[in-house]
Amino acid sequence: MDNLITAYQExxxxxxxxxxxxxxxxxxxxxxxxxxQPANVPLILKVCIRPNDYLHEVYFLKYFADxxxxxxxxxxxxxxxxxxxxxxMECLPGTPLKTRDFNDARAYEIGSLLARxxxxxxxxxxxxxxxxxxTLDPRVxxxxxxxxxxxxxxxxxxxxxxxxxxxxxxxxINLLTSADGPCITHRDFRAGNVIIDxxxxxxxxxxxxxxxxxxxxxxxxxxxxxxPANPNAKESFFAGYASIRPVPDYKTMIPxxxxxxxxxxxxxxxxxxxxxxxxAQLYQLNRQFLDMFF
Numbered sequence: 001m002d003n004l005i006t007a008y009q010e011x012x013x014x015x016x017x018x019x020x021x022x023x024x025x026x027x028x029x030x031x032x033x034x035x036x037q038p039a040n041v042p043l044i045l046k047v048c049i050r051p052n053d054y055l056h057e058v059y060f061l062k063y064f065a066d067x068x069x070x071x072x073x074x075x076x077x078x079x080x081x082x083x084x085x086x087x088x089m090e091c092l093p094g095t096p097l098k099t100r101d102f103n104d105a106r107a108y109e110i111g112s113l114l115a116r117x118x119x120x121x122x123x124x125x126x127x128x129x130x131x132x133x134x135t136l137d138p139r140v141x142x143x144x145x146x147x148x149x150x151x152x153x154x155x156x157x158x159x160x161x162x163x164x165x166x167x168x169x170x171x172x173i174n175l176l177t178s179a180d181g182p183c184i185t186h187r188d189f190r191a192g193n194v195i196i197d198x199x200x201x202x203x204x205x206x207x208x209x210x211x212x213x214x215x216x217x218x219x220x221x222x223x224x225x226x227x228p229a230n231p232n233a234k235e236s237f238f239a240g241y242a243s244i245r246p247v248p249d250y251k252t253m254i255p256x257x258x259x260x261x262x263x264x265x266x267x268x269x270x271x272x273x274x275x276x277x278x279x280a281q282l283y284q285l286n287r288q289f290l291d292m293f294f
Contacts, residue, residue, distance in 0.1 A: 005033075008045060011077045012088055019045070029053060029208060029268075031084075034091060042091040043074060047084050053208035054078075054085030055129045060184070060207035061089065068116060069203040092205070094197025102191070102228030104236040109201050110194055111240025114218055117204075119245060120184040122212035128184075138179040138214050143169075146260050152267030156275075157290075164294045165263060172256045180248035181214030189218045190226035216250035220257040225285070259293060262286040 005019045014035060022032045022044075031047040048054035064070045071090040079085035097106075124134030126141045135141065146169060154162060186193075187209040195203045227234050241247050250257075265286045269275035275283040 004031075004047070007083055008047070008077060008086055011083075012045075012075055035088070044071065044089050044091045045086055046089065047086045048079075048208060049084055050208075051079045051085060052127070052129075054087070056127075056210055057087055057206075057208045059129050060210045061087070063120075063184075064207075067120075068113070069201065070207070071203060071205060092195045092197075092203045094195045094200075094202050097191040097194040097196050099191045099226065099228045101196075102230060102233040104233055106196070106199070106201065107228065107233040107236040108240035108243075111237035111242075112244050113194075113201070113204060113240075114186075114189055115241040115244030117186055117189075118180075118183045118215045118218070122182040122184060125182045125212050125214070128212050134182075134212060136182075138176045138181060139173055141211070141213070142176060142260070143173065145264060149260065149263035149267040152271045153263060156270045157266070161290060161294070165259060165290070168259060168294075169256070175253050175256060176214070178249075179214035179253075180216060182212045183215060184210065185213035185215065185217045186210050187213065187217055188221055190221040191228075215248045216253045217257060219248075219250045220254065220261055223254050224258050224261055224289075255293075258289070262289045262293075266290070 009015050009017065009019075014037070017035050017037045019033045019035060022034055030049060030053065033045040033047070035043040035045055037043075046057065048057060058073065058076060061070050061073050065072060071092055073087060073089050075088040077083065077086040077088075097110075102110075122128065122134070123131065124136050125138045126134045128134075150162060150165060186204070186207065188206055189204075193204060193206045194201065195205060238247055266275070266283060269279045269283045272279070274280075
């Protein structure tokens with residue numbers, strides 16, 4: 001890890017800076033450092049292990065720079081054969097929101113923030129960093145991600161469970177023909193990616209999974225364990241969303257979306273060989289969901 005820090009110090013002229021790794025339960029995809037320098041404001045360095053994550057993060061931080069409260073990019077290190085792509089960005093003061101810290105006013109504001117993301121319509125569904133590959137059918141990119149997750153799980157999960165997942169997909173995929181899109185979706189919209197300070201919402205972070213999708217996708221992380229315990233706060237979230245645009249009919253799609261999300265998370269932890277290590281709790285929660293789903 002020292003060699004990694006040295007490489008970024010040289011690329012970003014941060015030889016006198018202190019790199020402090022930020023570890024938290026959701027840090028499974030990127031390596032994040034807080035950068036402190038003498039007499040300068042702190043910064044964040046996000047090292048993206050996967051090249052596409054780097055491309056998405058840069059694209060959406062630039063896209064929303066003057067539209068939404070997102071960290072401002074200071075500098076970037078593009079991916080190289082021997083070095084991961086990284087983004088040096090503004091360090092937002094405050095802390096990630098916890099579901100227990102939701103109150104009605106905060107939930108309303110966060111709901112309106114999600115709706116403001118969905119106001120940004122796109123020419124098609126898919127990866128906006130590759131606009132020539134966009135499609136008008138939401139099932140195409142969804143199927144691609146679903147099959148990718150199943151392939152990663154294939155030698156890990158019981159064969160009968162894989163078959164049940166595919167059978168459910170085949171029976172319900174056409175629900176996506178009524179998707180609310182295409183529009184920009186965060187795809188990991190939850191409390192842990194909202195930064196607050198003294199009760200004020202300062203920003204929405206982690207755009208590495210974002211894409212041109214459909215609005216219902218962004219309700220999946222919330223339904224997948226992300227809602228506040230306070231039901232009044234949940235209603236305030238919907239009221240905030242509805243103040244910007246109509247709340248999409250998402251409940252009929254949610255079982256399929258949650259199934260796909262669980263498979264993607266399990267597949268990722270298996271591929272990274274972290275399912276029985278530091279990502280064991282995340283793995284177990286999603287494995288239990290699959291076991292109960294059928």
